[in-house]
Amino acid sequence: MTTKFFDRLSNDLSQLLEDPTDYNVTIEIGEAPNNQIFKVHSYILQSRSPYFKNKINETPFNDDHIKVLTMPNTNISIKILNVIIKYIYGGLISLEKLENSTIFDLLIASNELELDELVEHLQTYLVNNCGVSWLRLKFDQIYQISYQVKNLEIIRDFYNDIIAKHPNTIFESENFYSLPEDALISILKQDDLRLEEGKIWEFVIKWGKAKSPMLPTNLNEWTSDNFLTLKETLKGCLPHIRYFSISNEDVVEKIFPYHQILEPKLFLDINSKIMAPNKQITSIVLPPRNTLNTKFPIRNIPIDLPSNIITNEHALEISSWIDKKESSYIENYPYEFKLLVRGSRDGFDVETIYNICDKVANTVIILKVEGTGEILGGYNPLEWNSNKNQTKCTKDSFVFSLKTANMKNSILSRVRNFSHAIYNHTPSLRLSFSCVLVLKGNLKTEKECYCTESKTYTRSIRSEEFIRSKVFRPKSPIPFFSVEEYEVFKILPRNDLN
Structure with a gap:
């Protein structure tokens, strides 16, 4: 059996940070006179962070045989970097006294410095009741960031679960039209999205038109080129609509006016299903959403x-x-x-x-x-x-x-x-x-x-x-x-x- 003395190892390495004997790297952050210099060791940074490994390898020694690293113009503050350096040396981090906004800043910084273990831990900490209220309060802002920044899958999944159960939190948000395409596609892929397919189609059309503001306001004035523009804008979203789950009435009122953005064979099959429901078609038929016919508690229905x-x-x-x-x-x-x-x-x-x-x-x-x-x-x-x-x-x-x-x-x-x-x-x-x-x-x-x-x-x-x-x-x-x-x-x- 192998005995692991991690506590002593963590303590000794933390002491090395406090008394940086034989340091060969400095990290400068902030602007004078409020800047700070961290004296650290290249072998520890390189073994813990791919980001610092690359930076150290790219940086030559100065005349004092020290590699001077300057943090780029990022959102990493002196306070955040101090927490990260202590984590890199001792593998220790205490979040109880930090505000949720600071923890989120720490998450973004950890992701930038490629500290995968810390990135996963901080996300889990926020979504497991410790920062849930804060995440919900900052829904619009953080949800957008979760798609702009890589590796935030845990927070992204947390929000997508909320959206699936309560889609109006995003679809009726004033920030819906600025939603990134990959975020909207991720929502459309959800089998348990609690929204009628006809409504989903309407929101997708509105999103596409918002992304192409040059399109005429009056649909009667649209040309073939206008429909082609909308089709190109929505090319990533259209395959994820459950067309054959849309009611016949909604097909006539909502699909028909925009039929030019659909592939001709798909539009023909949609019409065929209305006129001859048992007729076989060749288009891909996505399954109905799992919750389409489920009766949900009225307490979660938005107010009129x-x-x-x-x-x-x-x-x-x-x-x-x-x-x-x-x-x-x-x-x-x-x-x-x-x-x-x-x-x-x-x-x-x-x-x-x-x-x-x-x-x-x-x-x-x-x-x-x-x-x-x-x-x-x-x-x-x-x-x-x-x-x-x-x-x-x-x-x-x-x-x-x-x-x-x-x-x-x-x-x-x-x-x-x-x-x-x-x-x-x-x-x-x-x-x-x-x-x-x-x-x-x-x-x-x-x-x-x-x-x-x-x-x-x-x-x-x-x-x-x-x-x-x-x-x-x-x-x-x-x-x-x-x-x-x-x-x-x-x-x-x-x-x-x-």
Whole structure:
């Protein structure tokens, strides 16, 4: 029997890093004066990392018989490289005190340095409950990266499993049209994708048209060359559509208009199956998706969101804030958003909100700001009252600014001074969440809405240029705004979750 003394070996090599006797390589990272130099040994680096082996072999010795390596302009930070060098020497790594974003940066750096063992371990760590919530919160961003960077199969499979069960997380995402082709093909290959084949075809067509923005908007204006362009764009995706699982109605309504992008023999066989279902065909018939006829729990069915402003992704984010979740919902739709008021339908006066929402609790107000495209809003768990002028107390209200194409991340601001959370000022036609979000008069024509800093809520929901600081700039003008559209929703627990 062979006895292995790995602990002692790891400790001794780690000590060698602390006291780098006879080092013959330096690794320089960062910019002066905040740069750092690691003194290391070529034989250890070469035996542990193919990346460093190549770099060392390519680098000549200087006059001091030292090989000087300079880290390229990558995302590897001094902190990350320090963790990696300690791993290379001692085979030890501690992740418990690192944030999930740092662990992911460590993963990308480990992959770049060809540390396969560490790449696998870090992915497994993130998907095995330790970083699951963070991965779901960063779905759009990390899923894209998993296809742009090689060797992230574990994270890629994690996301593909979510997509198979809840396809709207990707198909209805604002980032769907920027999805890499190999990512879309990987989704289309999944036998357990829970989406009707006709819907899948529609999304693929939309993706292809987005990749070819020069195509006419009106299909009646398309030429043969236009269809050829779309066919070429989708040539990697089309073989993975389950054409013979598409309903006859969808074939007529969705396939026929684009039949020119299909091979003539395939289109003929699709028609044959409609007219003579038992007739033999020569085209490849992919099997129906495993879950096509399976009845799934209703709790995972997306809500039918009656909004002209926000997306289902926004609704999930607001729902998670209502439930005070640390990360956004991605698989569950706990609430129904029942539309009560819409400016373009019911009028833009604040008085209209009070009249329609009188005695209604648990409401969300959504505003699209004129000129900037910002989406602002607030949640009031209490009843609005059309006959009173009062300040209301609650610990559960919040205001927010939602992520848009021009805004990278949403902003959440929770109430902290509970006694002044909501201002119900009917006589002055004012409705507000302290001074953080104030709505007044006619929201479209009078331009009297504004946001300021306030100690009542945790933070401002607009950038500094659009707010007034009562503390630092008390006499500065208030940047008033009007709204392009607004909506008020009653938030109801889903009655189909039992």
